[in-house]
Amino acid sequence: MPKSQVRKKKLYTAPSDIRPAVAEASKKPSPTWLPATAVILIVVGIAWLVIYYLSSQAYPVASWRYWNLAVGFGCMVASLGILSRWR
Template sequence: MPESKKRKPVTATGEAAAASAAQRPSPRWWAPTMVTLMVLGLAVVVVTYLTKGGYPIPGLGNWNLAIGFGVMIVGFFMTMRWR
């Protein structure tokens, strides 16, 4: 009686490699950078409100709020990749 074909061993390529790469822990600098960006953005927003748009970058006015919120959003997006 003929033997059936042997199955090939599964290798870590394609989706399996991507899944294992996604499970790796974050680098040591990831969490401090994430928290720093969120706190820095908050500080920019608070300073902008306290000085009525005069600081931290004079001349931009209330665009300082957009910069502060943008920095905070980058920090919050970093939380999605943190392991």
């Protein structure tokens, strides 16, 4: 029995009028404050959580109770959002 031929699919190439706009946007470097802000937010978030647990939930803000966890994790999630914009 004869073997069937394997068909090769052509690779998709974007139209030439769209491609230059995408290339220009990707070449723009991110500002220098962006990674610094992200690192600061990570450090603040971790420090907030460590202080909260080591102080037996008395510090940084005792009246917030478990919302202190939201602040600490919120800082870290915000830093991930900032780092997603880094090029």
